[in-house]
Amino acid sequence: MVITGIQALDNLINELSKLPGIGRKTAQRLAVFILKSEDSFPLHLSEAIRRVQEETRLCQRCFNIAEDRLCRICADPRRDKHKICVVEDIVDVMAIEGSNEYNGLYHVLGGVISPLAGVAADDLRLKELVDRCNTEEIQEILLALNSSTEGEATMIYISKLLRDKNIRLTRIASGIPMGSNLEFIDTATIGRAILTRQNL
Amino acid sequence: MVITGIQALDNLINELSKLPGIGRKTAQRLAVFILKSEDSFPLHLSEAIRRVQEETRLCQRCFNIAEDRLCRICADPRRDKHKICVVEDIVDVMAIEGSNEYNGLYHVLGGVISPLAGVAADDLRLKELVDRCNTEEIQEILLALNSSTEGEATMIYISKLLRDKNIRLTRIASGIPMGSNLEFIDTATIGRAILTRQNL
Numbered sequence: 001m002v003i004t005g006i007q008a009l010d011n012l013i014n015e016l017s018k019l020p021g022i023g024r025k026t027a028q029r030l031a032v033f034i035l036k037s038e039d040s041f042p043l044h045l046s047e048a049i050r051r052v053q054e055e056t057r058l059c060q061r062c063f064n065i066a067e068d069r070l071c072r073i074c075a076d077p078r079r080d081k082h083k084i085c086v087v088e089d090i091v092d093v094m095a096i097e098g099s100n101e102y103n104g105l106y107h108v109l110g111g112v113i114s115p116l117a118g119v120a121a122d123d124l125r126l127k128e129l130v131d132r133c134n135t136e137e138i139q140e141i142l143l144a145l146n147s148s149t150e151g152e153a154t155m156i157y158i159s160k161l162l163r164d165k166n167i168r169l170t171r172i173a174s175g176i177p178m179g180s181n182l183e184f185i186d187t188a189t190i191g192r193a194i195l196t197r198q199n200l
Numbered sequence: 201m202v203i204t205g206i207q208a209l210d211n212l213i214n215e216l217s218k219l220p221g222i223g224r225k226t227a228q229r230l231a232v233f234i235l236k237s238e239d240s241f242p243l244h245l246s247e248a249i250r251r252v253q254e255e256t257r258l259c260q261r262c263f264n265i266a267e268d269r270l271c272r273i274c275a276d277p278r279r280d281k282h283k284i285c286v287v288e289d290i291v292d293v294m295a296i297e298g299s300n301e302y303n304g305l306y307h308v309l310g311g312v313i314s315p316l317a318g319v320a321a322d323d324l325r326l327k328e329l330v331d332r333c334n335t336e337e338i339q340e341i342l343l344a345l346n347s348s349t350e351g352e353a354t355m356i357y358i359s360k361l362l363r364d365k366n367i368r369l370t371r372i373a374s375g376i377p378m379g380s381n382l383e384f385i386d387t388a389t390i391g392r393a394i395l396t397r398q399n400l
């Protein structure tokens with residue numbers, strides 16, 4: 001698409017627009033920033049983008065991002081090998097690791113069941129999860145999917161799948177975010193927080 | 201900075217965070233998108249970033265972005281060579297071109313006078329503007345700087361600079377944006393729109 005008439009710039013704007021959440025105006029602003037930045041920045045950014053796929057792969061066990069056959073978490077002897085936290089995507093692994101509250105392993109599903117988006121149970125890494133439950137010494141599966149309709153449905157599906165195994169099934173709590181104001185929280189969240197209220 | 205522990209990914213997140221308006225969380229999301237995208241996208245994006253500086257330069261006359269010695273606007277015989285629109289940045293040229301309401305030339309100042317940011321009049325391309333007024337047959341200078349304090353100050357500075365020349369000096373109108381609701385417009389803009397009201 002012609003925007004400025006300068007081929008190299010239009011090309012960059014078009015490529016940047018393909019990034020999620022980056023519209024045409026933002027892409028334009030980013031492109032001009034790159035254009036005007038010091039020589040080294042475009043080169044470093046360009047190199048970083050080119051290399052990220054070359055130098056990474058998926059962990060063979062949990063499908064988190066990895067540099068070797070196993071990711072750093074699976075390869076870490078200090079992690080609790082009896083727990084698996086099931087997440088939708090590798091960004092969720094990063095988010096949970098950031099909390100410093102979980103010391104077990106992960107299993108990245110690669111999505112949630114979503115008939116509307118054409119994602120069936122077979123498209124997720126559920127078979128691999130069941131295999132891990134059969135071969136590894138798992139004591140607890142913690143489901144940490146987003147609490148969307150699809151996430152909820154997927155959690156129900158997984159709980160049915162693993163019900164017969166002698167494994168404790170848990171899910172992360174839904175409720176009021178820390179530091180937030182009750183007044184501004186949606187009613188569905190408040191309702192859920194009341195239903196799942198905890199003993200003091 | 202270590203975020204995920206995966207060097208190539210952390211590196212990409214760090215580079216993306218240097219872009220304007222891109223915080224750490226957004227950089228993380230963009231990096232994972234790039235990581236998971238089809239092979240061709242990272243290569244195309246990386247190439248586009250690498251080439252944008254190589255294949256572009258500044259127009260020798262107006263300092264807009266160009267592929268040759270002159271930019272497409274300066275080189276276009278259909279443009280009115282008697283008018284110069286003075287803008288802060290090349291993104292402003294794009295914005296004004298998008299309106300299809302201006303058919304003259306441009307002059308990109310490269311900033312506005314801002315003592316706080318350490319930008320003095322000498323840091324802008326003002327000498328080049330005066331040179332153009334002396335050598336080209338200019339009939340009108342249209343000042344189209346952002347209406348910030350710095351932009352206003354720079355417009356006053358330029359108008360003093362060019363006062364003695366036999367050139368019509370204009371500025372783009374401040375006022376109520378098209379399609380907007382008076383109720384939600386700030387008082388300074390409304391005040392300005394009343395002061396600069398137009399005859400019907």
